[in-house]
Amino acid sequence: MSDNKVAVSKDYVDDSVTFDSFNLDPRLLQAINKLGFEHPTLIQSQSLRLSLQEKKDIIAKASTGSGKTAAYCIPILQSILVDNESNSNSTNEIQSVVLVPTKELAQQVSSFFKELTMYCGKISRSVNLNEIVNDQLLSSILNEKPEILVSTPSRLLSIIEANSNVNLMNLKYLVIDEVDLMISYGYDEDLDKLTHYLNLKQHMQVFMMSATLNEDINGLKEKFCNKPAILKLQDLDNQNRRLLQYYIKTNEYDKFLLIYVILKLNLIRGKILVFVNNLDRGYKLKLFLQNFGIRSCILNSELPINSRLHILEEFNKNVYNLLIATDESNEYDEEDGENEENNDNIEELDTESTSETVNNTKANAKKSKKNSSNKEYGVTRGVDFKNVACVINFDLPTSSKAYIHRVGRTARGGKNGMALSFVVMKNEWGKHKPSSLPSARKDERVFAKIERTQTKLGYEVSPYQFDNKQLDNFRYRMDDSFRSITQTAVREARLKEIKMELMTSEKLKRHFEENPQDLATLRHDKALSKIRADVNLKRVPDYLLPPGARQDVTKTGFVPFSKNKKRSQGKRRTGVKKKVDVLKRHRK
Numbered sequence: 001m002s003d004n005k006v007a008v009s010k011d012y013v014d015d016s017v018t019f020d021s022f023n024l025d026p027r028l029l030q031a032i033n034k035l036g037f038e039h040p041t042l043i044q045s046q047s048l049r050l051s052l053q054e055k056k057d058i059i060a061k062a063s064t065g066s067g068k069t070a071a072y073c074i075p076i077l078q079s080i081l082v083d084n085e086s087n088s089n090s091t092n093e094i095q096s097v098v099l100v101p102t103k104e105l106a107q108q109v110s111s112f113f114k115e116l117t118m119y120c121g122k123i124s125r126s127v128n129l130n131e132i133v134n135d136q137l138l139s140s141i142l143n144e145k146p147e148i149l150v151s152t153p154s155r156l157l158s159i160i161e162a163n164s165n166v167n168l169m170n171l172k173y174l175v176i177d178e179v180d181l182m183i184s185y186g187y188d189e190d191l192d193k194l195t196h197y198l199n200l201k202q203h204m205q206v207f208m209m210s211a212t213l214n215e216d217i218n219g220l221k222e223k224f225c226n227k228p229a230i231l232k233l234q235d236l237d238n239q240n241r242r243l244l245q246y247y248i249k250t251n252e253y254d255k256f257l258l259i260y261v262i263l264k265l266n267l268i269r270g271k272i273l274v275f276v277n278n279l280d281r282g283y284k285l286k287l288f289l290q291n292f293g294i295r296s297c298i299l300n301s302e303l304p305i306n307s308r309l310h311i312l313e314e315f316n317k318n319v320y321n322l323l324i325a326t327d328e329s330n331e332y333d334e335e336d337g338e339n340e341e342n343n344d345n346i347e348e349l350d351t352e353s354t355s356e357t358v359n360n361t362k363a364n365a366k367k368s369k370k371n372s373s374n375k376e377y378g379v380t381r382g383v384d385f386k387n388v389a390c391v392i393n394f395d396l397p398t399s400s401k402a403y404i405h406r407v408g409r410t411a412r413g414g415k416n417g418m419a420l421s422f423v424v425m426k427n428e429w430g431k432h433k434p435s436s437l438p439s440a441r442k443d444e445r446v447f448a449k450i451e452r453t454q455t456k457l458g459y460e461v462s463p464y465q466f467d468n469k470q471l472d473n474f475r476y477r478m479d480d481s482f483r484s485i486t487q488t489a490v491r492e493a494r495l496k497e498i499k500m501e502l503m504t505s506e507k508l509k510r511h512f513e514e515n516p517q518d519l520a521t522l523r524h525d526k527a528l529s530k531i532r533a534d535v536n537l538k539r540v541p542d543y544l545l546p547p548g549a550r551q552d553v554t555k556t557g558f559v560p561f562s563k564n565k566k567r568s569q570g571k572r573r574t575g576v577k578k579k580v581d582v583l584k585r586h587r588k
Helices: 026-035 042-053 068-086 103-116 135-143 153-162 179-184 188-197 215-224 237-242 254-264 279-290 305-316 336-345 372-376 400-407 438-456 468-484 487-505 509-514 561-587
Strands: 058-061 096-099 126-128 148-151 173-177 205-210 229-232 243-250 271-276 297-299 322-326 388-393 417-424 461-463
Touching (some): 042 205, 042 229, 068 173, 068 205, 096 153, 148 153, 179 205, 179 215, 243 254, 243 438, 254 468, 400 417, 400 438
Parallel strands (some): 126 148, 173 205
16 A cells, blocks of 8 residues: 555456456545555455445455455445436535544554555545544544544444434444454444444445454344345465464573574565564563664554554665564464364355355354553554564464464565464473463463464464574573573663654644654664663674684785785884984984
């Protein structure tokens, strides 16, 4: 979703049709061509046909990176443009609402709408409600009745309750993006309340999109949809081969040693996304790597939204190559294996046929337990991280579903990718308190579920092969660095970054809008704290490296010392003679 040509795997593209074949508005086609879309993907072609030609509600499951966002954005915009042409004298009204689970995803979807409407003028306007914090400005924008609203459910409800002029009773299009995340984030009650502000008796086209589907969405389907078409496109075999998955069984302390060696020796090249399970772990890891001269930036729910968006933008522009992301779910899905098997009960839609019904099996099955702390843990899930070469699960996620969303950040759009997970062995948990993490106690059990799930999906999770003996050469350097990362240092670094980001987000926002060149100088991967660590840790001595990684020393050959010696002796004799001459003149 940029001005550059979009790279999509040939396996995802539906070569049998073009966007021209759907009789799209010329202005919309012009924008699509500029974005680089030559052919729709499978999910896009099916969604366009069912929504535009058959006016069906859509529930879609497709691989991450297969074009789900465009699969609902393009049909909605086409319908709005057609309606405006046929009813030129009608007054403006809110026609579409797009609900997303995170503020970052709201920004991403809103930006894509604006790219698609670059040639439409003011005919189809989209507004990101999470982006506007000024009440007067928000009220003024809503009075103009923009056609498309993008928001999280809680933000939309608060605005509806505070603004009587926001009327959704005539809404024509409703999108619930990342449906499974909506449920796991606890948005169920918000979506229930939203039904009171919608006219569900009249026909309203609904899109529900996700990378995973299970029986939990049946309740939402019954509330919002009317005989929906279920699109369930299976993961492609070629895609399976592009994502290589590895694991390392280790102890808690050696995880820090492993990531130090991997990053310092560039064993993994390209942009790396590292996941940790809580806020302090992120800062501890950043400070630890900082001692070795390894720069990284942090993304977590504690940072202001503007800072998070800026970090994501800079990472996608390749300004940063290492991002430490905090996934604060810490939610064990005890029914995980059972729920994933129930996914098979959802009817499939291939490229040739459509199933319009879903079997409501196990309607009374227990839902997964919700964690009240999940309100913002998804700052990374559902967000488009571009060109990620490797995902490192420094802390293993607490469910196989969370694992799918993490590793889905790489191997997207037909590109190769790698996932590496550190698994703490049960008999090693708790032996080193400073590096211990509560969720790591169940790593082996969770990893067993991950292996079963990935095998069922056609993936293989293999052990990461390396020589353990070579790690010992780096251990004493790692010990020195880790001892310097005290809890006080972590707390101070965390507070310092929050203060720094708050100042940047609030006090200097207008300055940076007027001086974009100053904004370009901001770096989120700078040092957070001057902790007492040996400066020599940043340099890896050649003797510590494996023989194959050592630099070749250029041979200088024979050096004629005798010639230099004569020359130097001659210089000394000349110097002595001069001193004698000076003494003689002085005596005279």
